[in-house]
Amino acid sequence: MRTARRRTTLITTTATAGLLVAGVLTAVNAHAATGCSVNYAVSSQWQGGFTANVTVTNLGSALSGWNLRWSFGAGQQVTQGWGATFTQSSSQVTATNVDYNRDLATNGTAAIGFNGTWNNSSNPVPVSFTLNGVTCTGGVVPTGNPTTTAPPTTPPPTSAPQTGLVGWATQNGGTTGGGSASPVTVTSASALTSALGSSSAAVIRVSGTISCSGMLRVRSNKTILGNSGATIAGCGFTISGDRNVIIRNLTFRDWNDDAINVEQSATNVWVDHNTFSNGYDGAVDIKRGSDFVTVSWNRVYHHDKSMLLGHSDDNASQDVGHLRVTYHHNWFDGSSQRHPRVRFGNPVHVYNNYYNNNGGYGVASTMNAGVLVEGNYFENVDDPFHLGEGSSGPGTLVARNNHFVNSGGGQAGGSVAGIPYAYSLDTASNVKSIVTGGAGAGRISV
Structure with a gap:
């Protein structure tokens, strides 16, 4: 069913987000190393x-x-x-x-x-x-x-390697997960729950299908990697107030709440190369003041509510100045809505994603959010992007360099804050082949 929404028309202006790389040298007071x-x-x-x-x-x-x-x-x-x-x-x-x-x-x-x-x-x-x-x-x-070895004669399909981290999760000190911790492999729900909840830095490899229910708490400094075919069935992960978490190469299906929930001012999270299908609520929901998140190279199919950014119109006091997220090279494959649905975050960066047969809408900017939508490929999408959604008032949205096939033109308006990290944009007409060739679990070596 197409979700009812309120759309507000604003005067469209031209805005260009600036690109920069900034660093501040921090004073270090320490004894010198001897080696x-x-x-x-x-x-x-x-x-x-x-x-x-x-x-x-x-x-x-x-x-x-x-x-x-x-x-x-x-x-x-x-x-x-x-x-x-x-x-x-x-x-x-x-x-x-x-x-x-x-x-x-x-x-x-x-x-x-x-x-x-x-x-x-x-x-x-x-x-x-x-x-x-x-x-x-x-x-x-x-x-x-x-x-x-000689360098390649032509660049790869993306501006950075498919395994590389780009976007908001590179800021605020970066996102390294469990770092160089020795990997531990888990094959059961109890072992996974224990490893995720540890207070120590950890690299957790998931093997086989783990059946579970509810939400499993992920603490700080964790890398969760799926071995070939690794599946989380029936439950999801929640990152609540923690930081520095990487989730990669997992298939999530049939979850009974959210597949991945990031909340309560959690920061520096990278959700990459996962597959999501047939869940109850959000595939990746980010809310309650969370910040510095990159969501990249994921595939969502056979699912309705994909990616919510900001849970409530009444949460401005916690959310304004936060909810900065990058969504790039994701494949929204027949999923209905929220790709993403944004409240308050500015700038939110949505680039080089492939939208196909999305029956509800692509991107919604609401509640004074600022969303840059660029270089995406929209195919058979009547409503690629718009301002306002349901009872939520409009945000701003700058759209540029997108490619449309049998799709509507979208609704944009206002200006968006500059993007503070370096990135390169794939040509929008090439995004379909690039993303379908690389998005989802099982497309990388980990």
Whole structure:
């Protein structure tokens, strides 16, 4: 059934969201390290860009606050990072701890990473690092050195690798989940519940089909990865007031509440490469002051209410200034509505998604929200996007560079705040093939 709604017409103006990469160097007051070692891994590389993961091990005295410095030798530039605050002056890069990894014990490790650019002729690994100004005498271990293979002749279908984190979850210190914790595999509801609820950082691998009911609480600093075919049947995950959580490569079906619920000022959550079908309520609902979330490369099908952002018109005091979420490269495959339905959040970024046969609507901006809708592919969607929904008053919505096939033109109006992170936009007419070829569980190696 098509949901009734109120739509309000505003004067449409042209607005362009600015792109920038910003970093603030935080002062560090700590004893100098007496030694350290670094693993620098280029995990993915494409024409003009790359992703690197860096693990530093403190071989000296315990630190309360740290920075890691190195210099690039061939003009590389950091464009966005996670796990640290990155700044760059000429060739020198400084990565400074964020709150959750400030303390670095003796023999302790910190895992950080970044996306960067290179000049297409060489991308050598840095040869020297310092931790709090002391040279890492334990050495540099390069992994996946890009100079051993030629770069691809054409870029991959997305501006960053499909496995890379982009969007709001890269902000506020980034999102690393369980980091380098040793993985634990769970095969039962009781083991999964226990692992999710632990107060320690954890990487949790889900194997097989786990049948459960209700909502399982996920605490901070967790990475939840599905092995091939991993399925959560009958229940969902709730992240309530916690932070730094990654959920990837799982199939959720037949949940009896929400599949994933993010609430009570939870921050830094990445929901990536999952499949959702036939649930009771939201596939991914984000509400009650939560912030800094990326929802990417998921598939929703045989389902009604997909993704709610902001649960109530009466919750402005908690929600205004928060609810900043990026939705990109998701496949809304015949799902009905809420792709997403937005209250208060500004800017909310909806880009390079594929909408197909959505009987209700695509995107709704309400309650003074600001939504940037760009580079999406709408096919057989009568109502791609609009202002206001049900009893909720209108927000603003800027639409640009979208592609429409047998679809309505949508309703836009007003202006939207600038996007503070770097991203590149796939050509909208290519989004259908890109997203259907990559979205959903089972499309990545984890």
